[in-house]
Amino acid sequence: MRLKFLPSFVKRRGRITKNQEENLKSISDYSINNLNQILKELPNFSYCCLEIGFGNAEHLQFQAVNNRDILFVGSEVYMSGIGTLIGNIKDKNISNIRIFPDDIRILLDEKLQDKIFDAVKIICPDPWPKERHHKRRLINKDFLKSIHNSMKDQANLYISTDWENYAQSIKDVLKDSQYFELSKRTFLKKEYLTKFEQRGKDEGREIFEFNYQKKNQ
Numbered sequence: 001m002r003l004k005f006l007p008s009f010v011k012r013r014g015r016i017t018k019n020q021e022e023n024l025k026s027i028s029d030y031s032i033n034n035l036n037q038i039l040k041e042l043p044n045f046s047y048c049c050l051e052i053g054f055g056n057a058e059h060l061q062f063q064a065v066n067n068r069d070i071l072f073v074g075s076e077v078y079m080s081g082i083g084t085l086i087g088n089i090k091d092k093n094i095s096n097i098r099i100f101p102d103d104i105r106i107l108l109d110e111k112l113q114d115k116i117f118d119a120v121k122i123i124c125p126d127p128w129p130k131e132r133h134h135k136r137r138l139i140n141k142d143f144l145k146s147i148h149n150s151m152k153d154q155a156n157l158y159i160s161t162d163w164e165n166y167a168q169s170i171k172d173v174l175k176d177s178q179y180f181e182l183s184k185r186t187f188l189k190k191e192y193l194t195k196f197e198q199r200g201k202d203e204g205r206e207i208f209e210f211n212y213q214k215k216n217q
Ligand SMILES: C[S@@+](CC[C@H](N)C(=O)[O-])C[C@H]1O[C@@H](n2cnc3c(N)ncnc32)[C@H](O)[C@@H]1O
Pocket: 008, 009, 010, 011, 052, 053, 054, 055, 056, 075, 076, 077, 078, 081, 102, 103, 104, 105, 122, 123, 124, 125, 126, 127, 138, 194, 195, 196, 197
């Protein structure tokens, strides 16, 4: 058994189109497997931002195209989303996105002294609304502990959710966190709603947004 975590996602493969399948053949040209690979690229960029669970990657590519001096690391397990992103990277000549095509907790579990990320964004993590599934939610005490390791001091942590009950649990776990504090600043404004934020809004739910910063260690 490779994973020591409960899955925080619903499906990994899903339906894959011919184009996505074709794009996925060149995944190794666009992906990173460990934190050291990101570290080596940092001198070429001003900042580094991690987006966890990028879905169809619209938000990730929008920010990358408009901020060429920032290195964006995107993490997703959903293969069709990764296939779509690779197609867009090729079509639009995007050179500042690297993909971690697996559970982000594997990457964040690495022990590295150097701090990498100026910002981490998690937009609509899977809500797991049933109480018996709450333990599968990504944002919890263990996750905050592992994520803080690779973030710089005062790095921004942005989270949004359209599930009130998840919003409350995010607030609670971050209030008790020794690693993060509330912040008024955000790293790069979100210009529009993502697919899941829009779906939540269309279904009458409020979008809750949180900005925290990593405490100085
Ligand atoms: C509800 S969707 C939101 C997608 C996108 N952020 C949006 O707002 O449209 C959550 C995404 O997070 C991904 N995800 C869940 N757990 C993950 C993990 N541990 N590592 C990487 N991605 C994960 C899922 O595969 C899914 O695509």
